[in-house]
Amino acid sequence: MSNQYNDYDNDTRYDDEYEYEDQQVVDNKAVRGYRIVIIILAVILVALSVVYFNMHREQQQEYALLEQDRTRIQGDLDSLIVSFDDLQIKNDSMAANLEEANKLVDQLKNERRLNYAKIRAYEKEVGTLKTIMQSYLRQIDSLNTVNKKLTKENVNYKKQISTERLRADMAEERAVELTNKVRVGSVIRVRSIGMEALNAKSKPITRVKGAARLRVNCVISANELAEPGNKTVYVCVTSPEGYLISTPNATSFTFEGEQKLYSSCREVDYKATQDLPVAIYIDGSNFTAGTYKVEIYIDGRLSGESEVALR
Numbered sequence: 370m371s372n373q374y375n376d377y378d379n380d381t382r383y384d385d386e387y388e389y390e391d392q393q394v395v396d397n398k399a400v401r402g403y404r405i406v407i408i409i410l411a412v413i414l415v416a417l418s419v420v421y422f423n424m425h426r427e428q429q430q431e432y433a434l435l436e437q438d439r440t441r442i443q444g445d446l447d448s449l450i451v452s453f454d455d456l457q458i459k460n461d462s463m464a465a466n467l468e469e470a471n472k473l474v475d476q477l478k479n480e481r482r483l484n485y486a487k488i489r490a491y492e493k494e495v496g497t498l499k500t501i502m503q504s505y506l507r508q509i510d511s512l513n514t515v516n517k518k519l520t521k522e523n524v525n526y527k528k529q530i531s532t533e534r535l536r537a538d539m540a541e542e543r544a545v546e547l548t549n550k551v552r553v554g555s556v557i558r559v560r561s562i563g564m565e566a567l568n569a570k571s572k573p574i575t576r577v578k579g580a581a582r583l584r585v586n587c588v589i590s591a592n593e594l595a596e597p598g599n600k601t602v603y604v605c606v607t608s609p610e611g612y613l614i615s616t617p618n619a620t621s622f623t624f625e626g627e628q629k630l631y632s633s634c635r636e637v638d639y640k641a642t643q644d645l646p647v648a649i650y651i652d653g654s655n656f657t658a659g660t661y662k663v664e665i666y667i668d669g670r671l672s673g674e675s676e677v678a679l680r
Contacts, residue, residue: 442488445495469494555594557639559665559673562587564606566656566679577656577679583614585663587673589637589645597641603631603666604649609659614651623669631666 565573566580574580585604603622606614614632621628633651656679664674 442492442495445499555592555596556670557592557595557600557667557672558590559587559602559667560590562663562665562673562675562677564661564663564677564679567650571650575680577658580654580656582653583651583656583661585633585649585651585665587647587649587665589639589647589667589672591641591643591645593641595639595641597639600637600639600667601634602637602647602649602672603634604651605629605664605666606632606651607662607664609657609661614653616652622666624666624671625669629666 563586565584565586566575566577567582567584568574568579569581571582571584577583583606585606589600589602601622608614613630615630616632619630619632621630622634623629633649635647635649637645637647639645658680660676660678662674662676665672
């Protein structure tokens with residue numbers, strides 16, 4: 370009996386040990402399963418973290434690129450606005466383009482949700498404005514070219530006009546010079562001027578103190594440049610004391626724009642082609658001995674002068 374019990378106890382002990390070992394095996398498998406699940410979840414979490422990080426980084430890069438595009442487009446618009454202002458052309462088309470550029474700048478500054486579609490739309494409008502600007506610049510270049518050509522032609526015309534004016538001035542100066550030469554050359558000259566004392570019977574005497582009159586003798590030279598015809602010959606005689614010998618009834622003539630008294634005068638018929646001897650008489654009394662100055666004027670010009678000593 371005791372052996373049977375012993376065998377029974379041994380079998381029971383062995384069964385308990387087997388159950389305990391089986392339970393340990395099950396627990397170990399469960400732990401391994403949990404570990405695997407935890408590892409898988411950790412890997413998934415890491416993968417998700419990497420994906421999230423990459424997506425966040427791409428979003429950051431995309432945002433940075435969009436901001437760069439915004440800055441670039443805004444810079445282009447600012448440049449266009451300055452260019453439109455610099456053109457200084459006042460017309461409706463230019464004003465509309467400038468207003469459109471300013472409107473785009475305001476929209477771009479106030480844009481909160483940028484994306485590539487909006488950036489492309491802005492780029493398209495800026496490109497259109499740039500095309501318009503280039504068209505204006507080409508027109509201005511063309512106008513500048515025409516203006517330079519006209520300026521050059523104007524300068525040439527001015528030079529030509531200046532040259533012609535200079536030639537005209539030179540011709541006028543030559544004409545004036547020639548006129549002056551002709552005028553000077555046309556002056557009627559008087560030579561062989563002399564004077565003698567006469568008595569009451571118009572006979573020459575040796576002493577001027579007893580003279581009743583003076584006779585001025587001269588020769589009017591021929592001058593084909595002078596105008597022929599009737600000429601008035603004025604004689605001015607200054608006494609040794611320095612006063613003009615004249616009569617109470619004597620008048621004046623015009624010399625160099627002023628009136629001048631004369632001692633005597635005479636009308637002659639001047640032929641211009643031949644010399645003309647002339648004698649002019651001056652009545653008076655109380656003549657004194659000494660040197661007399663004799664001046665002869667014709668056509669308002671001094672034709673000749675001389676000094677004559679009388680005893």
